Amino acid sequence: MTTETVSLRAVEKVFPNGVRGLAPVDLSVRRGELITLIGPSGCGKSTLLKLIANLHAPSTGSVSWWGGNFSSVGTEGRRLSFVFQDPTLMPWSNVATNVRLPLDLDGVPRVEAEARVMPALEQVGLSHAAGRFPAQLSGGMRMRVSIARALVTKPDLLLMDEPFGALDEFTRNKLDEDMAELCKRDGLTTIFVTHSLYEAAFLSSRVIVMAAGPGRIHAEYLIEPSMPRDENFRLSDEFSRICRDLNALLTEVSHLNGQKESA
Numbered sequence: 426m427t428t429e430t431v432s433l434r435a436v437e438k439v440f441p442n443g444v445r446g447l448a449p450v451d452l453s454v455r456r457g458e459l460i461t462l463i464g465p466s467g468c469g470k471s472t473l474l475k476l477i478a479n480l481h482a483p484s485t486g487s488v489s490w491w492g493g494n495f496s497s498v499g500t501e502g503r504r505l506s507f508v509f510q511d512p513t514l515m516p517w518s519n520v521a522t523n524v525r526l527p528l529d530l531d532g533v534p535r536v537e538a539e540a541r542v543m544p545a546l547e548q549v550g551l552s553h554a555a556g557r558f559p560a561q562l563s564g565g566m567r568m569r570v571s572i573a574r575a576l577v578t579k580p581d582l583l584l585m586d587e588p589f590g591a592l593d594e595f596t597r598n599k600l601d602e603d604m605a606e607l608c609k610r611d612g613l614t615t616i617f618v619t620h621s622l623y624e625a626a627f628l629s630s631r632v633i634v635m636a637a638g639p640g641r642i643h644a645e646y647l648i649e650p651s652m653p654r655d656e657n658f659r660l661s662d663e664f665s666r667i668c669r670d671l672n673a674l675l676t677e678v679s680h681l682n683g684q685k686e687s688a
Contacts, residue, residue, distance in 0.1 A: 429492065430454050430582050430614045431477050436486035438472055438640075445639040446472045449486060452633070452642065459608050459615045459650070461625040462633045463671070464678060469640020470618045471586055477616060478507050478584050490582075506575035508585040512567040514559040520546070521555040524574045531578075545577035548607060565596035572604075583608075585617045589624070598659070601627050605654035622675060626667040627654060634671070636678045643681070644674050 431454040438447040447469045454460055454477075462470040475481045476488060479495045488495075491503045498505050506527075514523045521542050528538035546552045549569040559567055568588055575583060585604075589597040605628055608615050619625055625632045630650035636643040648667060658664055 428455050430456050430458075430490070431616075432489045432492075433473075433476070433483075434487050434489075436476060436483045436488060438469070438476065438481060439484040447476075448639045448641040450640075450642055454614060454616060456614055457612045457650075458630050459605070459613075459617065459628055460631045460633060461617045461619055461629045462635060463619055463622060463625045463675070464635030464640075464643070465637055465675075466620075467640070468635040468637040468678075470635055472640060473635075474584055474586055474616060474618050478505065480507075502581055504578055504580045505582045505584065506578050506580035508571055508575045508583070508588045510587045510590060512559075512571035514567060514570055516559050519556050519558055520551065520562070520570050523559070523570055524577050527574060527578050541577050541579075542573075545573040548576055549573045549603065563596075564592055565600060568592065568600065576607075581614060583613055583615045585615065587618045587620065590620060597621075597624070598656075602655060604628065609650075609654070622668060622671040626664060626671055627659060632671060634674045634678060636681055643678050646671060646674065 433450055433452045435449040435451060436447065437449045439445050450473065462473060464470055472481060476483055479488075479498070490498050490505070497503055515526070524542045524545055525538050528541065543552055543555065546555055549572050551566065551569050551573060554562065554566065559570070562570065571588070589600050592600070601624055604615075607613065617628060626648070629648050631648065632646040633642055634644040634646065635641065652658060652663070
């Protein structure tokens with residue numbers, strides 16, 4: 426069985442208006458990796474994530490999932506879930522019903538679907554809030570519901586498009602710790618878009634640094650995946666070193682973009 430969850434080969438994206446969103450990109454994602462995509466606005470992070478989600482089709486090149494095409498995605502061992510920046514919860518439904526939604530859409534029998542909701546809520550620490558409505562929740566809790574809704578499908582690949590960007594720093598740090606623990610515990614392959622180099626340094630086993638004009642991979646930065654991801658790590662010299670390294674790579678990207686603009 427292939428160890429690659431997703432593989433992109435010479436993938437390029439040109440939009441109908443002629444904008445070249447991505448230059449040819451090669452990227453392989455292995456089982457159990459937590460990869461973050463960072464870079465300036467307009468560098469193609471979200472475009473790349475949506476290509477992996479099959480929400481966009483590549484203009485050239487190929488994408489494979491678990492060694493095959495997208496038709497096999499959704500079968501046992503090949504499930505994919507996407508967490509957007511906005512939780513997009515149904516305001517008229519309680520937390521449990523919001524989490525159950527993808528199972529209802531997939532035609533999962535109600536008894537089985539309801540039995541899977543509480544374990545998903547327990548994974549994000551919200552089992553006590555199953556009967557509440559979105560208006561009764563904080564921003565961080567609404568995002569947890571969105572994550573539980575993704576987890577209830579028991580995904581093998583989790584895609585997250587800057588899910589914590591609108592949250593305060595305290596809530597964001599707590600959710601980062603929860604995500605790091607969850608992904609490590611379950612061996613969940615995760616690709617996470619963020620604008621924060623600190624978030625990337627905390628979460629990742631590998632950071633993909635992207636540049637713009639058109640979007641492309643500038644560098645890859647490996648982080649030891651076995652390091653504990655907790656508050657002690659965030660305060661460590663090692664974390665500071667990783668942040669400095671990532672900042673240097675982003676500075677390189679900024680200089681490259683400046684050179685392009687002045688050319």
